[in-house]
Amino acid sequence: MVDKTERDLRKHFLQLTDYFSPKVIGKVNDVFVKVTKTKGDDVPWHSHGHEDEMFYIVKGSLIMELENSPKFSLNEGEYFIVEQGIRHRVSSEQECWILLIENASTKHTGDIQSDITKTIEEQL
Amino acid sequence: MVDKTERDLRKHFLQLTDYFSPKVIGKVNDVFVKVTKTKGDDVPWHSHGHEDEMFYIVKGSLIMELENSPKFSLNEGEYFIVEQGIRHRVSSEQECWILLIENASTKHTGDIQSDITKTIEEQL
Numbered sequence: 001m002v003d004k005t006e007r008d009l010r011k012h013f014l015q016l017t018d019y020f021s022p023k024v025i026g027k028v029n030d031v032f033v034k035v036t037k038t039k040g041d042d043v044p045w046h047s048h049g050h051e052d053e054m055f056y057i058v059k060g061s062l063i064m065e066l067e068n069s070p071k072f073s074l075n076e077g078e079y080f081i082v083e084q085g086i087r088h089r090v091s092s093e094q095e096c097w098i099l100l101i102e103n104a105s106t107k108h109t110g111d112i113q114s115d116i117t118k119t120i121e122e123q124l
Numbered sequence: 125m126v127d128k129t130e131r132d133l134r135k136h137f138l139q140l141t142d143y144f145s146p147k148v149i150g151k152v153n154d155v156f157v158k159v160t161k162t163k164g165d166d167v168p169w170h171s172h173g174h175e176d177e178m179f180y181i182v183k184g185s186l187i188m189e190l191e192n193s194p195k196f197s198l199n200e201g202e203y204f205i206v207e208q209g210i211r212h213r214v215s216s217e218q219e220c221w222i223l224l225i226e227n228a229s230t231k232h233t234g235d236i237q238s239d240i241t242k243t244i245e246e247q248l
Contacts, residue, residue, distance in 0.1 A: 007202040078131040
């Protein structure tokens, strides 16, 4: 886990060196709070069987695609909760900063193993 | 629960009419995501026996007091997780907008019944 004495969320984002590599910044009981940066479309379509996932956009804009739905943008200050079992994919043309809230057991690319997949240990 | 189709966090804050009256804006498995506005020092000292609580400051500044620790301010863009069992109190001189992340079972003023205490039903 990152420096817990650092309370400024933006500083955690500034310390992220890689895209698509979430870092845990806190734990609220069974839930991890993570920061992640995206740029591009490397995230594969995936779902989380029994786990919801919240995206809050701190900076930039995220394209959200849900299976069988029109895609939409999430802009700075907006949030969306992908409910469990829903196949989804996120991407962004420019750098986007995302605050993620998800169960500690959630794999960030679901059961899909892709080039960007990180273990929980790699996220700590 | 508030309008789930509204994705703009700020609009949820603008719809809050009362201070110290958290509203649930989403659920991530067993965790509620809430918005609340504070102004003043009406929140009593309290703790949550087995539940952590995260505060993220969307606007303004919050004074955080933890038992046996020097008090400190949390400013816009900053966050802090009060770990379970820690007695705490929050207050603000001016209006402060807080995103709260806490277990669905968490009572917002712990086991303390005060003038501001709201049931979960009142927060939905």
